[in-house]
Amino acid sequence: MKENQIRIERLAQEQNLSDEDFRVLWQTMDQEDEAFLYAKAREACQRVYGREVYLRGLIEFSSYCKNNCYYCGLRKSNAHAERYRLTQEQILECCDEGYRLGFRTFVLQSGEDPYGTDDRICRIVAAIRQAHPDCAITLSIGEKSRESYQAYFDAGADRYLLRHETADPVHYRALHPPELSCENRKRCLFDLKDIGYQTGCGIMVGSPGQTIDQLLADLHFMKELGPHMIGIGPFIPHRDTPFHDRAPGTLTDTLHLLGILRLMFPHALLPATTALGTIHPRGREKGILAGANVVMPNLSPAAVRGKYLLYDGKICTGEEAAQCHECMEARIRTTGYEVVVSRGDWRPEDNVPSPHRTD
Ligand code: 5AD
Ligand code: SF4
Ligand code: FES
Numbered sequence: 001m002k003e004n005q006i007r008i009e010r011l012a013q014e015q016n017l018s019d020e021d022f023r024v025l026w027q028t029m030d031q032e033d034e035a036f037l038y039a040k041a042r043e044a045c046q047r048v049y050g051r052e053v054y055l056r057g058l059i060e061f062s063s064y065c066k067n068n069c070y071y072c073g074l075r076k077s078n079a080h081a082e083r084y085r086l087t088q089e090q091i092l093e094c095c096d097e098g099y100r101l102g103f104r105t106f107v108l109q110s111g112e113d114p115y116g117t118d119d120r121i122c123r124i125v126a127a128i129r130q131a132h133p134d135c136a137i138t139l140s141i142g143e144k145s146r147e148s149y150q151a152y153f154d155a156g157a158d159r160y161l162l163r164h165e166t167a168d169p170v171h172y173r174a175l176h177p178p179e180l181s182c183e184n185r186k187r188c189l190f191d192l193k194d195i196g197y198q199t200g201c202g203i204m205v206g207s208p209g210q211t212i213d214q215l216l217a218d219l220h221f222m223k224e225l226g227p228h229m230i231g232i233g234p235f236i237p238h239r240d241t242p243f244h245d246r247a248p249g250t251l252t253d254t255l256h257l258l259g260i261l262r263l264m265f266p267h268a269l270l271p272a273t274t275a276l277g278t279i280h281p282r283g284r285e286k287g288i289l290a291g292a293n294v295v296m297p298n299l300s301p302a303a304v305r306g307k308y309l310l311y312d313g314k315i316c317t318g319e320e321a322a323q324c325h326e327c328m329e330a331r332i333r334t335t336g337y338e339v340v341v342s343r344g345d346w347r348p349e350d351n352v353p354s355p356h357r358t359d
Helices: 003-014 019-028 031-049 088-101 118-131 146-155 169-175 182-195 212-225 251-264 274-279 283-289 321-335
Strands: 052-055 057-062 105-110 136-140 159-161 198-205 229-234 338-340
Touching: 003 019, 003 031, 003 251, 019 212, 019 251, 031 251, 052 321, 057 088, 088 105, 088 118, 088 321, 105 118, 105 159, 118 136, 118 146, 146 182, 159 229, 169 182, 182 198, 182 212, 198 212, 198 251, 212 251, 229 251, 229 274, 251 274, 251 283, 274 283, 283 321, 321 338
Parallel strands: 052 338, 057 105, 105 136, 136 159, 159 198, 198 229
Antiparallel strands: none
16 A cells, blocks of 8 residues: 555554654645545545535624634625625525424524624523524534523533644744734634534635645644534735735635645544635535535525625525535535435444434
């Protein structure tokens, strides 16, 4: 067997690699190794989740943000960004529509919008919890105090997504203005886990200044956190940000990292992200075939979709919820996997394919 394939085999068995092995694998993976990695990753995923792909309905409910992350089109200094906010009623309509389409998880995402006070967020969460008691509610609304996270949890939220972006404080400083810190970001993630959320971290692949050392720091951090979900997608420049002229992350690097993460975290929920679908027309399908098992079609009202622009060229901005859903189902089917109507919870102990759960 080739040396890289031995490394991949070891990664599959031990769910970890030495820094040195990771470095060599990352830098010398050829097409044959790549095919071997993806086959191993699919095998690991199927052992836990079968051939099921989980749907999360994404509701982008506010494009206001008080932060100024250098990479993001919603940053507060971007005067060209169009801002909108959905009312509680509109958010609930999105959930109702999503439920009819077969979604059992709603992901509520926004910029860090000061209008979204704890009180308002809790009321929205409680209303969804009441209308759809069989669904999972995921929040993705940024850095908050432990008390706020606890309040949302008590109101009925089950899951929280907060990409750590980079685990290296120096790299973090290069991606964010001084008022944001790597330390607080990590504190948030540990608090979320401790409270009992199914917690998701993640990074952009190929973000400006990212090196293999940063990726290693990310892998170490993820092992320490033990996330239930890991969201990764390529960095894609946005024309009205300080990083407008920086190179995007690549399809290849993103797929390699997905395969590696699947082997390191066989139980993790790994989305094939919209950013991956943006840099390649079949990016999300390729993501599934490299070890991802979640897709997040957009449920936001068509009228506002074009305004939630984190990066240039974002796909799915013109479609209605039903169109995206149908398109996504068709795409998944081409991979040989099947979309399921289920909350798609993290499966800690099962190590055999289990029957569909419709809880
Ligand atoms: N390219 C790719 N992903 C981005 N995000 C923000 N801006 C960009 C960009 N330019 C990602 C960040 C953030 C998530 C909501 O979107 O990782 O956590
Ligand atoms: Fe705001 Fe999130 Fe964009 Fe940063 S990445 S500017 S916090 S929306
Ligand atoms: Fe949105 Fe295809 S998934 S249009």
